[in-house]
Amino acid sequence: MKRLTKMFLLTVLSIILLAGCGGQKSNGNADGSKNSSASALQRIKDKGVLVVASSNDVPFAYIDKDTKKFSGIDAEIITEVAKRLGIPKVEMKEVKFENLLLDLNNNNVDMVTDGMYIKPERQKIADFTNIWYTEGEALVVVKDSPIKGLDDLKDKVVGGQKGTAFLEFAQKLQKEGEIKEVKVFNSQSELLLAVNTNKIDACITDSAVAGYSITNDKTLNLKLVSPYKAEAAGNIGAAVRKSDKDLLDAVNKELDKMKEDGFILKTLKKYGLNEDNFVPAGK
Numbered sequence: 616m617k618r619l620t621k622m623f624l625l626t627v628l629s630i631i632l633l634a635g636c637g638g639q640k641s642n643g644n645a646d647g648s649k650n651s652s653a654s655a656l657q658r659i660k661d662k663g664v665l666v667v668a669s670s671n672d673v674p675f676a677y678i679d680k681d682t683k684k685f686s687g688i689d690a691e692i693i694t695e696v697a698k699r700l701g702i703p704k705v706e707m708k709e710v711k712f713e714n715l716l717l718d719l720n721n722n723n724v725d726m727v728t729d730g731m732y733i734k735p736e737r738q739k740i741a742d743f744t745n746i747w748y749t750e751g752e753a754l755v756v757v758k759d760s761p762i763k764g765l766d767d768l769k770d771k772v773v774g775g776q777k778g779t780a781f782l783e784f785a786q787k788l789q790k791e792g793e794i795k796e797v798k799v800f801n802s803q804s805e806l807l808l809a810v811n812t813n814k815i816d817a818c819i820t821d822s823a824v825a826g827y828s829i830t831n832d833k834t835l836n837l838k839l840v841s842p843y844k845a846e847a848a849g850n851i852g853a854a855v856r857k858s859d860k861d862l863l864d865a866v867n868k869e870l871d872k873m874k875e876d877g878f879i880l881k882t883l884k885k886y887g888l889n890e891d892n893f894v895p896a897g898k
Contacts, residue, residue, distance in 0.1 A: 618888020637664055643663045645797055655859035656700070664704045667853075668724040671714040674886050678707060681824045684780050685817035688823065689728040691882050692747055692873070693853065697834055719854055725862070729822065731792035732849035741854040744896045745867045748883055751845030752781045753822035755829075758838050762817055767791060769808045771816035774786045774797045774806050779861030803828065811835050850894070 626807030648864045659665050669676035669689070676689040684692065685707050694705045712810055715727045730750065733743045743745050756762045762771065765788065773794050790793045798815055799807040807828055809815045823841060829837050855863045874896040882893050 634851055654861040655856070656862045656865050659862070659882075660700070663702065664706050665693070665702045665726065666706050666708055666724045667693055667726045667728045668708050668710045668715050668718050669727070669729040671709045671713065672712070672729055675767050676707065678709075679730065687748070688732055688826075688882060688886050688888070689747065689851075689853070692870075692879065693726070693728045695873060695878060696866055696869045697765040699872070700794075700865055702707060704753055717857060725859075727854040728865075730851055731854060732854045734849075737854070742857050742860075742863050743854055744863060745852065745870055746850040746898050747870065748879065748888070748892045748894055749848045749854050750821075750823050750888075750892060751848030751850050752784060752819050753825050753845070754817055754819055754840040754843055755807065755825050755837055756817045756840055757810060759812065759830050760817070760838075762840060764840060764843065768794045770795050774800055774809050774815040776800045776803055776806050777801055778821060779820070780847060781819050781821060798808065805832060807832075807835055807837060811837055822892065823888060826889075828848070828883075830886070830887035839887070841888065841891055841893055845891070860861070867875040 653661065667676070671677045671764075672687075674687050676685070676693075677686045678684070679686040685705060690705075690707070697703075697705050708718070708724050710724075715729060715731070716737065718724055719727050727741070731737070733746065737743070753760070754765065762768070768788070769792070771794065773785050773796070775785040775797060777799050780796070782799060785794060785797045789797045798809070801811060803820065803824060806818050806820060807825065810818050811834075817840075822845065826839055829835050829839070838841065853866065855866070870879075874894070880890070880893050883889065
C-alpha cells in the first residue's frame with residue numbers, strides 16, 4: 616500500500632513539474648523581448664533602440680564630452696541608417712576594443728560600429744556589412760606645400776608617431792631612399808604641430824585622426840594631400856551576428872542608398888576625410 620501511495624505521489628509530482636516547465640519559455644533575447652520568433656530587425660524595431668558597441672574611439676564612434684551625444688563618423692552613419700529603418704534611437708555601449716566582437720556574440724549589443732577593419736579572422740567570428748569607407752595613412756603637409764605625394768619626399772624630413780604602423784611605414788620608405796630623414800614624435804598633437812611650424816616638411820599618420828584634428832583645430836594650417844592612395848589602407852564596416860542576416864541585409868540596403876545620395880561622402884568630409892576614403896555603393 617505504501618509503495619502504491621509512493622508511486623502515486625511521484626506520478627503527480629512529475630505531472631506538476633512537467634506542467635511548470637511547459638509554462639516557462641526562454642526567449643534567448645538579450646533585450647528581454649518576449650517574441651523569440653521575430654527577426655533581429657523586428658525585435659530592434661519593437662524595442663525602438665539599436666544598441667551598438669564602441670570603445671568610445673574618436674573620431675569613429677564616441678560620446679562627445681561637451682554635448683554628451685553619440686558622435687563620430689561611424690556614429691553618424693549608423694544613426695542615419697537606423698533612422699531610415701524606422702528605429703528612433705541608437706544607444707552606444709562602451710566596450711574595450713578587443714572585446715567588441717565577444718560582446719556582440721554574447722547578445723549584449725546589436726552591432727559593432729567602431730572604425731573596425733574588415734579582416735578574414737574577424738569574419739570567422741561575425742558577419743560584416745558592405746564597406747562603409749576606407750581608412751589608412753595620410754600624408755599631411757602645410758596648405759601651401761608643393762608636396763603632392765610620396766614621390767616628392769626624397770629630399771624632405773618627415774615625421775611619424777612613436778609606436779604606430781605609420782611610423783614604421785615612413786621608416787621603411789627612408790630605408791628605400793624615398794625619404795631623406797624621419798623624425799619621431801611622442802603624440803599626434805606634437806606631430807601635427809611640427810608640420811604646422813615647419814619643423815618638418817610632412818608627416819605620415821592616421822588619416823581619420825589627422826583629418827578630424829585639422830577640421831576641429833583652426834590653428835592648424837594643414838591639409839591631407841589628395842588625391843592620395845594609402846599604402847596601408849583598411850576597409851571599415853560594421854559587425855553583426857552571423858544569425859542576424861535580415862539586419863545585415865537591411866543595413867546594406869540603406870548604406871548603398873546613403874552612398875548614392877551623398878550622405879556618406881558628406882559625413883566623411885565633415886570629419887576631415889575626402890573622396891580618397893569613399894567607397895561606391897555595392898562594395
